[in-house]
Amino acid sequence: MSISFNVPPCVGTEIEYVADAINKHKICGDGEYTKKCNAWIEEKTGTPKALLTTSCTHATEMAALLADIQPGDEVIMPSYTFVSTADAFVLRGAKVVFVDIRPDTMNIDENKIEAAITKKTKAIVPVHYAGVSCEMDTIMDIARRHNLAVIEDAAQGIMSTYKGKALGTIGDYGCYSFHETKNYSMGEGGAILIKSPDMAERAEIIREKGTNRAKFFRGQIDKYTWVDAGSSYLPSELNAAYLYAQLQVADKIYDNRMAAWNKYYELLSPLADSGKIDLPVVPEGCVHNAHMFYIKAKDIEERTRFISYMKEAGIGCVFHYIPLHSAPAGRKYGRFHGEDIYTTKESERLVRLPMFYGITEEQVEFICDRVKAFYS
Ligand SMILES: *Cc1c(COP(=O)(O)O)cnc(C)c1O
Numbered sequence: 001m002s003i004s005f006n007v008p009p010c011v012g013t014e015i016e017y018v019a020d021a022i023n024k025h026k027i028c029g030d031g032e033y034t035k036k037c038n039a040w041i042e043e044k045t046g047t048p049k050a051l052l053t054t055s056c057t058h059a060t061e062m063a064a065l066l067a068d069i070q071p072g073d074e075v076i077m078p079s080y081t082f083v084s085t086a087d088a089f090v091l092r093g094a095k096v097v098f099v100d101i102r103p104d105t106m107n108i109d110e111n112k113i114e115a116a117i118t119k120k121t122k123a124i125v126p127v128h129y130a131g132v133s134c135e136m137d138t139i140m141d142i143a144r145r146h147n148l149a150v151i152e153d154a155a156q157g158i159m160s161t162y163k164g165k166a167l168g169t170i171g172d173y174g175c176y177s178f179h180e181t182k183n184y185s186m187g188e189g190g191a192i193l194i195k196s197p198d199m200a201e202r203a204e205i206i207r208e209k210g211t212n213r214a215k216f217f218r219g220q221i222d223k224y225t226w227v228d229a230g231s232s233y234l235p236s237e238l239n240a241a242y243l244y245a246q247l248q249v250a251d252k253i254y255d256n257r258m259a260a261w262n263k264y265y266e267l268l269s270p271l272a273d274s275g276k277i278d279l280p281v282v283p284e285g286c287v288h289n290a291h292m293f294y295i296k297a298k299d300i301e302e303r304t305r306f307i308s309y310m311k312e313a314g315i316g317c318v319f320h321y322i323p324l325h326s327a328p329a330g331r332k333y334g335r336f337h338g339e340d341i342y343t344t345k346e347s348e349r350l351v352r353l354p355m356f357y358g359i360t361e362e363q364v365e366f367i368c369d370r371v372k373a374f375y376s
Pocket of ligand 1: 155177
């Protein structure tokens with residue numbers, strides 16, 4: 001048996017929808033499929049406004065523009081995250097202030113944020129790692145008291161909730177990813193969720209090269225024109241059609257991934273009980289989406305041996321992220337506030353096991369057998 005780390009999701013109806021978009025001669029952005037995806041996200045999450053974008057990176061860039069991030073502003077985020085979280089703000093000239101993570105969820109430690117706030121702080125960017133929510137009540141309370149924007153990097157968090165609220169709808173802006181490594185995909189793509197109706201119109205303008213084209217197409221104005229600075233953040237209909245096929249069967253994808261996640265958890269619990277590995281933690285109040293299954297080895301040396309052992313067995317296991325504050329750009333554009341107690345240490349222990357739509361119970365059993373063999 002050979003098991004890849006990831007297989008891009010495909011449910012079978014994608015080709016039909018993509019062909020339909022081609023046959024209707026509507027392949028640029030904001031056609032029928034894009035609108036269906038936007039509406040699906042709005043209905044599913046309860047957000048007043050969702051707009052498909054070309055990526056989660058671009059959704060975050062839009063959020064940085066909407067939050068009016070200026071050169072010299074400071075933005076607080078974890079260092080244990082993907083580069084896009086920081087890039088979107090660095091492009092606006094902001095300084096990134098990294099705060100340590102919690103070892104249980106790998107999310108930003110909500111109790112260390114307030115000490116990192118200065119007069120220059122403009123926003124907090126919680127990253128919901130593995131689709132498990134950050135402690136949003138505390139984060140929103142801090143943001144309210146200090147008048148800061150909250151931009152949720154919910155790239156991994158679609159279909160997850162925190163105290164009943166969909167991730168991406170709690171802060172001012174939420175950013176989803178539909179990259180091929182995510183639960184629902186369009187190859188490359190994402191979405192921005194916008195809480196304030198006032199900002200929704202500006203978001204449409206920024207996404208359409210700074211024009212009020214969206215208003216024009218709704219018949220609200222009779223000519224469209226250049227009204228603001230913007231860019232092109234709308235994806236092609238071909239990509240939206242691919243995604244819509246998956247959103248229609250979102251629960252089926254969710255159930256399959258959750259069954260695999262629960263199987264992993266059940267089969268690997270004995271190893272965790274005997275202290276050999278650590279397993280993911282899902283705090284009270286959080287419902288996750290089985291985006292990822294990871295284990296934590298003792299240290300980086302054991303993890304390296306584990307990954308090669310699994311590779312020999314035909315199983316793709318990967319690690320991420322190199323903490324941003326230790327990367328060359330992280331040193332240039334950011335600083336770590338406080339002590340790095342867990343970020344580096346825990347990032348060196350974490351390894352992800354195969355997880356994708358269509359993974360079977362037999363495959364999960366096979367993988368867990370190899371994990372157990374490694375630790376015996
Ligand atoms: C995948 C991911 C992104 C980037 O998503 P793209 O759609 O590829 O731009 C950003 N942040 C996190 C935490 C991610 O996992």
